[in-house]
Amino acid sequence: MSDKQPEEAPLVAPAADPEDRAVEAALRPKNLDDFVGQKRVRRQLSLVLEASRLRGRSADHVLLSGPPGLGKTTLAMIIAAEMNAPLRITSGPAIQHAGDLAAILSSLTEGEVLFLDEIHRMSRPAEEMLYMAMEDFRVDIIVGKGPGATAIPLELPPFTLVGATTRAGLLPGPLRDRFGFTGHLEFYSTEELELVLRRSAMLMDMKVNSAAFAEIAGRSRGTPRIANRLLRRVRDWALVHGIDLIDARSASAALDMYEVDARGLDRLDRSVLTALITKFNGGPVGLSTLAIAVGEEPETVETVAEPYLVREGMLGRTPRGRIATAAAWQHLGLEMPQNVAAAMPEDLFSVAPESLLDTESALDSWAQPDS
Numbered sequence: 138m139s140d141k142q143p144e145e146a147p148l149v150a151p152a153a154d155p156e157d158r159a160v161e162a163a164l165r166p167k168n169l170d171d172f173v174g175q176k177r178v179r180r181q182l183s184l185v186l187e188a189s190r191l192r193g194r195s196a197d198h199v200l201l202s203g204p205p206g207l208g209k210t211t212l213a214m215i216i217a218a219e220m221n222a223p224l225r226i227t228s229g230p231a232i233q234h235a236g237d238l239a240a241i242l243s244s245l246t247e248g249e250v251l252f253l254d255e256i257h258r259m260s261r262p263a264e265e266m267l268y269m270a271m272e273d274f275r276v277d278i279i280v281g282k283g284p285g286a287t288a289i290p291l292e293l294p295p296f297t298l299v300g301a302t303t304r305a306g307l308l309p310g311p312l313r314d315r316f317g318f319t320g321h322l323e324f325y326s327t328e329e330l331e332l333v334l335r336r337s338a339m340l341m342d343m344k345v346n347s348a349a350f351a352e353i354a355g356r357s358r359g360t361p362r363i364a365n366r367l368l369r370r371v372r373d374w375a376l377v378h379g380i381d382l383i384d385a386r387s388a389s390a391a392l393d394m395y396e397v398d399a400r401g402l403d404r405l406d407r408s409v410l411t412a413l414i415t416k417f418n419g420g421p422v423g424l425s426t427l428a429i430a431v432g433e434e435p436e437t438v439e440t441v442a443e444p445y446l447v448r449e450g451m452l453g454r455t456p457r458g459r460i461a462t463a464a465a466w467q468h469l470g471l472e473m474p475q476n477v478a479a480a481m482p483e484d485l486f487s488v489a490p491e492s493l494l495d496t497e498s499a500l501d502s503w504a505q506p507d508s
């Protein structure tokens with residue numbers, strides 16, 4: 138557990154406050170049609186689900202990957218709802234021993250959807266048990282200890298595993314291969330976030346004009362969870378100020394209070410860039426060194442802050458470490474020194490930022506020497 142104050146958690150972290158959590162749950166779309174954006178994943182997934190409905194079978198196992206707050210848990214719930222199947226929720230860190238997993242698997246009913254969040258954090262023995270369960274719908278229950286231990290095979294009813302991870306690159310190949318469908322969630326466009334916000338505002342009975350939706354969407358870091366969270370903060374602000382119809386001015390006045398800047402960078406994003414620039418002269422610097430400089434876990438920097446900074450073209454992940462681009466210096470109102478500019482790798486953005494994100498395994502190996 139972290140000993141940080143809740144308000145220091147990154148903006149994208151799941152809600153800590155129970156009331157916030159309840160609102161977050163209420164705003165979750167319940168079916169694929171209400172799920173905004175992610176067109177490719179949505180279309181492919183709907184085909185997978187439709188096909189299994191027609192065959193009268195449980196759906197193929199599904200792996201969902203992508204940065205926090207983009208809709209992995211929401212999609213898992215939608216899969217269960219669309220398949221009209223019960224949903225069981227657990228997570229990698231909750232499964233310490235293979236026995237924990239065996240207990241869950243052996244109590245599944247036919248067609249049930251098992252959602253395994255943070256699947257990359259499962260223990261090794263549990264992972265191996267999962268291979269067999271996914272492939273053959275069977276587990277070996279080990280009874281006894283030492284030389285006298287015996288494995289009792291147990292048949293499982295067909296079920297659908299939905300795995301979610303922010304670190305697809307960390308999943309071992311054999312596990313990844315056992316998913317029939319893998320969907321990688323991308324950051325949302327501002328237009329898509331406006332749709333998310335319109336739907337949420339309607340559910341929360343708020344009056345918001347188009348310019349205000351655009352203002353909030355533009356600061357939401359490509360992330361529906363943040364969009365919804367900012368909308369609630371704007372609602373609070375409007376309530377306190379006695380404002381009925383929220384316009385762009387109220388929205389931006391409200392949001393300025395929450396340290397989300399006009400490009401959608403939150404405090405963690407900015408502190409990563411600030412450290413990179415002021416402490417390491419723009420890099421390159423290794424992930425773990427950078428993480429220490431901002432007082433965060435490397436995993437948090439890598440999965441929470443970096444994907445968005447890379448997408449915004451402010452941070453580069455190179456074989457020698459992380460570097461701040463000219464856009465980052467500019468965003469912080471600093472001038473990039475000549476010698477730093479000259480040392481920038483020329484081909485940094487010859488590959489699309491999205492493909493930088495897709496090569497997570499390559500990045501993990503790049504990160505090795507200094508992490």
Ligand SMILES: Nc1ncnc2c1ncn2[C@@H]1O[C@H](COP(=O)(O)OP(=O)(O)OP(=O)(O)O)[C@@H](O)[C@H]1O
Nearest residue numbers: 161164165172173205206207208209210211361362
């Ligand atoms: N496509 C979408 N359309 C509308 N709302 C969405 C969409 N995706 C996510 N949301 C909203 O964003 C919130 C966060 O989504 P969700 O919990 O599914 O993210 P996640 O990817 O599981 O994040 P984490 O990695 O932190 O577990 C949900 O409460 C939901 O209301």
Ligand SMILES: [Mg+2]
Nearest residue numbers: 209210211254
């Ligand atoms: Mg989730």
